[in-house]
Amino acid sequence: MIGKDTGASTLIISLANEALQFAENTEDAEALNPGRDLLDLVEMLTSNQSIAFENVLNQTDQTAVNAKIKVDFNFQKNILSAIPPIPPKNNDERHQQTRENLPIFKSRHQIIDTINRNQVVVISSQTGSGKTTQIPQYIMEDSLLRQQNCRIYCTQPRRLAATSIAKRVALERGEDIGHSIGYQIRMESCISPITNLIYTTSGYLLRYLIGSKKLVFKSITHLILDEVHEREKVTDFLMIFIRDVLKSNPHMKVILMSATLDSDIFCQYFGNCPVINVPGNVKLKPCTSVKFSSRPDTKPKKWLPT
Structure with missing residues (x-):
């Protein structure tokens, strides 16, 4: 600027x-x-x-x-004014099988139904469940079935996460980055007027929304705030700003995604919105014993859990 x-x-x-x-x-x-x-x-x-x-x-x-x-x-x-339509996805059985093996896949119908019936939804799931890459795709696939246009903004706390996740989602959909899937961060943009899903950082989205006109919300159908459990200052300010504009933009859906089960604080802040808990594949096992490494060249000695 x-x-x-x-x-x-x-x-x-x-x-x-x-x-x-x-x-x-x-x-x-x-x-x-x-x-x-x-x-x-x-x-x-x-x-x-x-x-x-x-x-x-x-x-x-x-x-x-x-x-x-x-x-x-x-x-x-x-x-x-122009919210782009959803293009058909290129079928790729290899990536489709990988998507179906993710823990989030079993809850896809519940997630979409809850999002369609509520303006704000909190989704809690362990890291690695696939929520960051899959939930935006579920929304796009549902919009395609309903023949509805959509534009989704998905925030990430870091620039590297925004760019790498966007490239991964574009790969799963069998298309090049910058078409229906893109990213927009400070000093770098890979989007077009037909982009449906935009990954960006929380700071960039906050500056974009505050610096733009109120009409900009008319072109956003879904706002996904990922990693809200980290409680960064920018993310907190973003949630404050979004809550203030929800009433004037009833068409816009807000999805808060967290990797912890303690989501009550976000639920209460947005008027007791529904919470979806998705189990993950990570199972924690207690450490029963610990032993030292016996190698003499190891300095300092490392703790090796068994």
Whole structure:
């Protein structure tokens, strides 16, 4: 985002910021022209301080107004108003068998039914159950059966997790990253106007939602907040912001996913929403004895559970 420089108008800076954000979320070359015009205007303001701001504004006023109209129209047309349809998935028996072996697969019907009947749902399951990669796909498959369009945002606490999970989901669906499955993080974006599932970081989504217009929620059908049990500050602020806009966006579904069984705090915060507990494959066994390594070259000696 462009900061506020000396003598620069708040209006022009806000216009340039909107153009930048729009340019990052579209591949339409014609729609990028207003953004370039605004960027040229801001560059002129910031590079040559000797030019009076009033003179520059008078010379480029019509360009800024036209760009504002085009940006608003194209942004609403391509991003806000157009929720993309779900494309058919390429059948791959190898990945399908892997998906069916995950613990979350047995609860897929319960999860989808609960999401369809409630605006907020908490899903608790152990790490490795497949909730991060599978639940968004269940929502997409259900939307395809219902012939409904959808756009899902799924947050991750770290950038590496967002990119790697997006690539894994795209692989399972048999398609290239950036089409119906993509990711968007700071300084890197791999999405298009037809992307249905976007993996992103909690911080990026928070800045995106706060910095965007309220109409942006009209293009989001599902918000999935993953790893909420970590209780990061950004995730907590994101939950506060989302709860405030739920009433004005009844179409939007919110799914909170946690790896712990203690989900009562999230359930109570969102008005006693339903909680789904999915068992995992991890079974903890007590450690009955401990022995030292007998190798003389091991320094310090390691504890080896048996």
